[in-house]
Amino acid sequence: MKMLVDAFTIALPVLYFGTAWAYAKAFFKDSVLAKKVKTPFLLLTLAIHLAYLLLRTVLFNHPPITTIFEIMSIISFSIAAAYAVIEFQTKVKNTGYFILILAFIFQTFSSVFIENLYEVKPILRSNLLGIHVSSALLGYAAIAISAVYGFLYLMLYHHIKSSRFGVIYNKLPNLETLEKMSMLSIVVGFSFLTIAISVGLIWLPRAFEHFSYFDPKLIGTVFIWVMYGVGLGAKRTIGWQGRKIMILSIIAFAISFFSLTIINVYFSAFHKFY
Amino acid sequence: MNLVAVGINHRTAPLEVREKLWMSSDEIRNAVTAMKGHPFTECFIVSTCNRTELYGVYNANGSADDAPPDINGLKDQLIGIKAPGGAVKREHLYHMLSSNAIRHLFKVASGIDSMVIGDIQILSQIKDDFNLAYEEKTTGPLLHRLLQSTYHVGKRTRSETTITEGAVSVSYAAVELANKIFSDLSKKTALLIGAGETGELTAKHLVGRGIGGIFVANRTKAKADELVAGLGGKAVDFDTLQEMLNSVDIVVSSITSDKYVITKSDVQHAMKERSNKPLFIIDIGVPRNIDPGANDIENVFLHDMDGISVIIDRNVQKRKAEIPRVNEIVLEELTEFYNWYNSLQVNPTIHDLRTHFEQVRLEEVEKNINRFSAEDRELVDLVTKRIVNKLLHLPTTNLKNGNEETEEEKHNKLHIVRSLFGLHKHQSPKE
Numbered sequence: 001m002k003m004l005v006d007a008f009t010i011a012l013p014v015l016y017f018g019t020a021w022a023y024a025k026a027f028f029k030d031s032v033l034a035k036k037v038k039t040p041f042l043l044l045t046l047a048i049h050l051a052y053l054l055l056r057t058v059l060f061n062h063p064p065i066t067t068i069f070e071i072m073s074i075i076s077f078s079i080a081a082a083y084a085v086i087e088f089q090t091k092v093k094n095t096g097y098f099i100l101i102l103a104f105i106f107q108t109f110s111s112v113f114i115e116n117l118y119e120v121k122p123i124l125r126s127n128l129l130g131i132h133v134s135s136a137l138l139g140y141a142a143i144a145i146s147a148v149y150g151f152l153y154l155m156l157y158h159h160i161k162s163s164r165f166g167v168i169y170n171k172l173p174n175l176e177t178l179e180k181m182s183m184l185s186i187v188v189g190f191s192f193l194t195i196a197i198s199v200g201l202i203w204l205p206r207a208f209e210h211f212s213y214f215d216p217k218l219i220g221t222v223f224i225w226v227m228y229g230v231g232l233g234a235k236r237t238i239g240w241q242g243r244k245i246m247i248l249s250i251i252a253f254a255i256s257f258f259s260l261t262i263i264n265v266y267f268s269a270f271h272k273f274y
Numbered sequence: 275m276n277l278v279a280v281g282i283n284h285r286t287a288p289l290e291v292r293e294k295l296w297m298s299s300d301e302i303r304n305a306v307t308a309m310k311g312h313p314f315t316e317c318f319i320v321s322t323c324n325r326t327e328l329y330g331v332y333n334a335n336g337s338a339d340d341a342p343p344d345i346n347g348l349k350d351q352l353i354g355i356k357a358p359g360g361a362v363k364r365e366h367l368y369h370m371l372s373s374n375a376i377r378h379l380f381k382v383a384s385g386i387d388s389m390v391i392g393d394i395q396i397l398s399q400i401k402d403d404f405n406l407a408y409e410e411k412t413t414g415p416l417l418h419r420l421l422q423s424t425y426h427v428g429k430r431t432r433s434e435t436t437i438t439e440g441a442v443s444v445s446y447a448a449v450e451l452a453n454k455i456f457s458d459l460s461k462k463t464a465l466l467i468g469a470g471e472t473g474e475l476t477a478k479h480l481v482g483r484g485i486g487g488i489f490v491a492n493r494t495k496a497k498a499d500e501l502v503a504g505l506g507g508k509a510v511d512f513d514t515l516q517e518m519l520n521s522v523d524i525v526v527s528s529i530t531s532d533k534y535v536i537t538k539s540d541v542q543h544a545m546k547e548r549s550n551k552p553l554f555i556i557d558i559g560v561p562r563n564i565d566p567g568a569n570d571i572e573n574v575f576l577h578d579m580d581g582i583s584v585i586i587d588r589n590v591q592k593r594k595a596e597i598p599r600v601n602e603i604v605l606e607e608l609t610e611f612y613n614w615y616n617s618l619q620v621n622p623t624i625h626d627l628r629t630h631f632e633q634v635r636l637e638e639v640e641k642n643i644n645r646f647s648a649e650d651r652e653l654v655d656l657v658t659k660r661i662v663n664k665l666l667h668l669p670t671t672n673l674k675n676g677n678e679e680t681e682e683e684k685h686n687k688l689h690i691v692r693s694l695f696g697l698h699k700h701q702s703p704k705e
Contacts, residue, residue: 160454161569163581165588169454175552176457239549242573 001059002116008052009111015045016076016104023096027171038096042084049077049107062120065133069114074134076106078141082188086145090181092173098148128203136196136221140260142189143228147253149182150246157243179241182249190228197225220259227252275615277416279375280348280367281327284389287366294357297321299406305355306412313343316414318407320382322399324389328352329379331416345369376420376611380604383424384431385438391593392437397428415685416615423611430603437596440589445475447585448556448577449483452524455554455575463487465522466507467515468529469497472558474505476526481505489522491515493529519544525555527563535559538567541574558582618688624670626697631662 019042025034053074056064064070080103087093156172159165172178200218205211212218231248234240240248282295297305302319305328309317314330321327332343349367356362370378378387383400385392404421407413413421432438441447456462464485466477469492477488488507491514492498498509510518519525519540529535536555541564545553550573557564557578569576616622635658646654673691691697 156454160451160575163577163584165585174454174457176455180457239551241550242552244550244572 001055005052005055005059005116008048008055009114012045012049012052012073012076013104013108013111015041015048016080016100016107019045019080020097020100020104023094023100027094027097028167035093039087039093042080042096042100046077046080046084049073049080053077060116060118062117063130065130066117066120067115069110071133071137072106072110073114074137075141076103076110078138079103079106079144082138082141082145082185086181086185089184090177092177092181094171095149095152095173095181098152099145102144102148126203126207128199129207132196132199132203135192135199139189139192139196140256142185142192143249143253143256146182146185146189147250149178149185150249150253153178153182153246154243154250157246175242179246182246183235186228186232186249190225190232193221193225193228197221217259224252224256224259227255275372275376275416276332277329277372277375277420278332278343278345278348279327279329279370279378280345280352281325281369282362282367283325283327283387286368287362291362291366292324292326294362295321295326295352295355296323297326297356301355302403302406303410306407307410309351310410310412313348314412316417317412318404318417320400320403322396325382326352327379327382329375329417329420331414373608373612376423377604377608379420379424380427380607381600383428384600384604385428386597386600390442391590391597392439392442394432394438397425400424415689419614420611423607427604427607430607431600434603435596435599437593437600440592442586442589442593443475444472444558444579444582444586445479447582447589448476448526448558449479451556451575451577451582451585452480452554453483455552456523460484460486462523463489463521464524464526465510465515465518466490466501466505467525467527467535467563468492468559469494469501470528470530470558473526473528474501476528476556476558477501477505477507480524480526481507485524489518491518516540516544519553520547523552523554525553525564526558527556528558529563531559531563532561534565535563536565536568538565538571541565541568541571545571545574556582618685618692620673620684620688623688623691623697624673627669627691627695628666630695630697631666635659635662 019038022034022038022041025031026038053064056070064073080100083096083099083103087096152172153175155168156175156178159168160175173181200221204218231240231245231252235245282292284292297319302321305319306317309328309330313332315333317328317330319326319328328348330343330348346364349364349369352367353362353364379400381387383397385394385396388396400421404413404417407417441450452459452462459480462485464477464480464487466473466488469490477490481488488505489510490498490501490505490507491510491512492501493512495509495511501507502509515536519536525536527535541553541555552573552575555564555568555574555576557576560579562578564576564578566576566578568574617626639655639658643651643654669691673687679687
């Protein structure tokens with residue numbers, strides 16, 4: 001079983017690269033073959049990735065959420081899976097490259113640095129932790145996707161405004177659809193973050209002696225949550241739309257990314273495991 | 275093959291010359307009737323605003339080496355029908371023979387020979403004009419089959435290439451652009467300012483794409499009412515433009531005016547009123563109707579003729595890139611057509627006929643041979659062979675001795691024999 005895990009560790013970045021490449025070929029070069037194989041290839045990659053995560057859980061006797069590189073593999077999976085759901089839901093099939101390239105990057109980092117740990121801290125074996133981490137990751141994957149669509153929206157917006165009618169204009173879906181996809185991702189992301197924070201607030205005080213409501217990471221995460229909540233509310237009530245809300249979605253993601261990385265690594269006290 | 279094509283198009287003559295040879299339906303009827311018999315056994319004429327072409331099958335019997343009819347005479351004859359005055363000269367016309375003529379017709383049908391590459395009108399025009407000749411009984415088996423292949427070229431071009439895709443006219447390009455901004459036009463409304471022709475066409479295309487509602491504002495209300503009657507929208511007062519800007523999603527403006535009909539501050543004001551909902555404005559007026567500065571406002575997409583022509587140029591380039599693929603289709607269909615044509619020759623038909631009879635004989639002999647005693651079996655084989663040979667002797671001789679017949683009669687005869695006995699194996703498998 002260990003051999004299989006090791007083989008998958010090497011194979012996954014290759015598979016993600018292949019998938020992203022097929023989507024790129026379909027988007028930029030209009031390749032008929034790429035258009036045909038890209039979605040099945042994505043599903044195959046996802047299936048192998050899921051098997052890999054399950055195998056790791058069984059083999060090392062803990063879910064792969066204990067080191068940052070294990071987490072990265074899950075982030076990669078969440079992004080690709082969330083994209084697959086969006087593709088099936090919206091039937092917009094040609095924006096995958098911009099999202100799957102993220103999955104490829106995360107999985108590559110994970111595969112290069114991941115270690116096979118059999119021993120983990122007892123605190124990280126909790127079931128609540130599983131829910132907390134997985135919903136947080138799905139939430140972050142969703143807001144990452146929303147930022148990608150926000151970015152695509154802004155690209156197309158400026159191309160149309162300045163009468164540049166190239167590949168971007170040709171291949172991207174219309175502005176309204178991109179905005180909808182970005183907003184849908186935010187709603188999904190916000191819901192998962194809500195779950196992650198609720199579970200976290202139940203679990204953290206019980207699990208840690210040095211728990212503090214003023215931990216920078218906790219504040220950061222709640223800030224992100226409030227930010228998205230206010231944004232969604234403003235969209236509903238004031239009717240913000242178009243360019244402005246797409247810029248907000250990108251800024252919000254940038255702040256979230258900052259919170260997830262810099263604050264987590266340098267400032268967090270008790271809420272830091274890696 | 276005794277086929278000749280003579281014609282004039284946008285490549286060989288300017289519009290003022292081409293239009294002199296344009297023929298109405300009645301003129302086409304008269305012309306094909308006059309040419310049937312002499313010099314042609316089958317013929318038809320296609321006439322559009324960009325081309326007039328005559329296709330004829332001539333009977334080469336009696337002349338040396340299948341020599342074609344006098345081309346200059348044909349050109350004069352075609353010119354003589356409409357413009358005997360001398361405005362149209364022989365140099366304005368081109369001619370093509372046999373496979374070149376077929377290839378040309380296929381190219382015309384595919385749209386790559388059109389002035390606007392990929393123009394889809396031409397195929398139905400060919401159909402209509404061919405029907406005129408058909409009704410006048412100047413068409414025969416060769417042209418029928420040729421037209422069948424021509425339709426096939428047109429259909430395949432449309433389904434297998436993208437040569438008809440992408441807007442290449444102002445009105446279509448405007449609608450294409452609207453589709454890049456909005457996802458569902460049926461939930462949007464549009465305002466047409468002015469009654470210019472391009473604006474009207476754009477409005478028509480928007481209606482064709484299912485726009486949710488359309489309003490027309492014009493300085494003369496009567497003209498707006500007239501337009502609305504054709505479009506199925508609603509005429510509004512010219513003074514209510516500002517109000518309309520607050521609610522509609524698409525504005526198409528093509529009015530003659532020395533100053534801007536809509537200023538930047540008008541749009542700014544409207545965007546506040548409509549809480550920043552995206553607004554798409556097409557300005558096809560010359561001079562421009564709408565302050566170009568309005569494009570700086572967030573969620574406003576203002577495009578004038580310059581922007582639209584960028585789209586059109588790009589789409590023309592994309593269509594041009596498909597030409598090699600279309601040429602492949604033309605070549606495939608040409609080969610297919612020649613396969614059919616060759617199968618109509620006498621010897622292959624006789625061969626097919628004999629094979630068919632022999633097959634039937636063998637099947638029956640095999641099925642029943644056990645009913646005969648061993649010594650009789652050879653005799654059965656011999657007798658049945660004789661019957662078949664005798665039955666086929668006269669038809670074979672008659673098919674071979676067709677020298678007195680015209681090309682058309684020969685074709686008709688072979689065609690009948692082939693369809694009577696179901697001898698289709700030389701034809702394309704799709705038939």
